[in-house]
Amino acid sequence: MAKRDYYETLGVSKGASADEIKKAYRRKAKELHPDRNSDNPNAEEQFKAANEAYDVLKDADKKAAYDRYGHAAFEGGMGGRPGGGAGGFRGQGDFASAFSDVFDDLFGDFMGGQRGGGRSRAARGNDLRYNLRISLEDAFAGLQKTVTVPTSVSCDKCQGSGASDGSEPATCPTCSGMGKVRAQQGFFTVERTCPTCNGIGQIIKDPCRACQGAGRVEKEKSLSVNIPAGVETGTRIRLAGEGEAGLRGGPSGDLYIFIDVAEHQLFKRDGHDLYCRVPVSMAAAALGGDIEVPTIDGGKSRVKIPEGSQSGRQMRLRGKGMPALRGGQRGDMFIELAVETPVNLTGRQRELLREFDELGEKNNPQSSNFFSAVKGFWDSMKG
Template identity: 55%
Template sequence: MSKRDYYEILGVSKDDDEKAIKKAYRRLAMKYHPDRNPDDEEAAEKFREATEAYDILTTPEKRSAYDQYGHAGVDGQSGYGGGGFGGGAGAGGFGDIFGDVFGDIFGGGGGRHDPSAPQRGSDLRYRLDLNLEEAVHGTTVSIKVPTLVECDSCHGTGSADGSAPVTCSTCGGHGQVRMQQGFFSVQQTCPSCHGRGTEIKNPCRKCHGDGRVQEQKTLSVKIPPGVDTGDRIRLSGEGEAGANGGPAGDLYVQVSVRQHEIFERDGRDLYCEVPVSFVDAALGGELEVPTLDGRVKLKIPAETQTGKLFRLRGKGVKPVRGGAQGDLLCKVLVETPVDLTDRQKELLREFKESMEDTQGRHSPKTNSWFDSVKKFFEDFKN
């Protein structure tokens, strides 16, 4: 049986961010959790599907592979073990997933997480708007990204005097406190240490004991030739600084190409519309047309009709992932003259009169169309 689409399982779209995916998974997990549906195989299967989809779609590398190749790109990569719902799931398994989503309510997956352990910093996303020329030819841009960086005053320790953190007096180092709410005993993040399990007695004045400070980084990003809207560029280690000495996350630069006033892009090909005077269309001529590499001559044969496509090979886009360069397709639009002088109008009337006896030869499509209209009305009467 083929697998269902992960976005369909969670009821989200491909444009939704991690927050929306997490919210959708929380709703399904609460509904189909085995503890709330004992001996219900259908609920258990839906819970398993939702957990697997959540794991794939909240891991940037897995989501990128899934978006590009579907299930074939992530087979065997799901962190969900699928063999039960208790605490026995392995690293990256269901216990970690469920704890990540419901940690504040259920105690972070049963206390398996060490709040004082080094934690990887969050990944960041930055939308980069480019014009078509920059996207096709490639460029280097400078971007400013607000992020958390290691505090240079305490070197990430959070302590003003370099002293080691001490066990939190409120939670006893667990990072969680238990609260009684009616019949239920609920674990919540410790309000004193915010889940760390430790306290800093003499916090750094600059970062207030967090070890990280908000800062705007300026980065130089090299854009390869041929990128298009939706492409992502990963800058490893340029995300938020990790907590407790953990590694920094990554920065994902999301490319968005602005609409061009002349060209329209379709993959590796470019399209443009070329206005042609009705005289040049009838008699033939030569025009200069623009390309992203400069101007080229386009020969217009005599009797060219509006809508005719001319292909200029190799004047399109070289794909970022390799392959042959695309083409430029020019669509002819025969332009009706406007703001005519009296003499010009008189010449056109003379021209029209000169064609009256041989109209069928000069305008075959017009006659064909009128013949079709005549037949249509005759059939309609019958």
């Protein structure tokens, strides 16, 4: 049976670049891997065919020979058949080599790896959290706040390298700067963090005395934070690169500001709306009238109390609530009436209240309805 064209096997054109060929093989390797295709009996053969094609096309000399002679380039006198001679495809051994070429691309992100070799794997600094408590007025208006954060910053003496003056970090001899070592285990290549450099790829022979080779020192840092109007408790503000400095020149982490809005003595917040409980006298509730109430921006609003208002009655002031975090209209403010029972009465006041109470049930409709219902309940129980 004639072999399938290598370019066709990988799904690329004959003029494809080395990078295009590698990307095509990555896709095929993930698509056809036997572990992901247990229900496809042909997956293993297709996977091996893709691997064989990539082993040839990734090598400039083999690719040139294949482009000129096709599969015959690796048969008989043209270098031996695949799996045979020194110039041919060598089966499982070359599979490990080919698969190793794309190992980082397929699994590097999951293993915390870094693609390519010979580069420093300086560790990224940790993210930091800062809890900031602000008033409801500040949440309404927004503010610029300076915070002081204890953190790690890059060492000025060694410029973050971790090495003393006049010296440089050396490439780790165990991993050659990769930060990881590989071991062949049958069909697969297994990677582990280098035990000598702990994955950094470099070793410090003469560490900086100021930072003890870490490349960073403990220090407090003052930062200006913009708190936008409309923030709520739990709002998180990210300051990129303002977290802990990385080891030996590694990138800094981020700083997260978590907002906590303090309780207010006058207003209760529910999303964008505000609630204000206003006490009114019994006479004012009965007769009606106008009252002035505070607003969160420091102003005043006049509210009309309808005659005969009861405790718990609410009135809406549109647009007097909190602003939306990302622009838009403000919420509303709700005034809740709390009718206050008079205390510390004089003799005359008591006398007047008794006279008022004797006027009849028509002045207290809720009481009349309630006690009528109670009487009916008791009568039904007797029956």
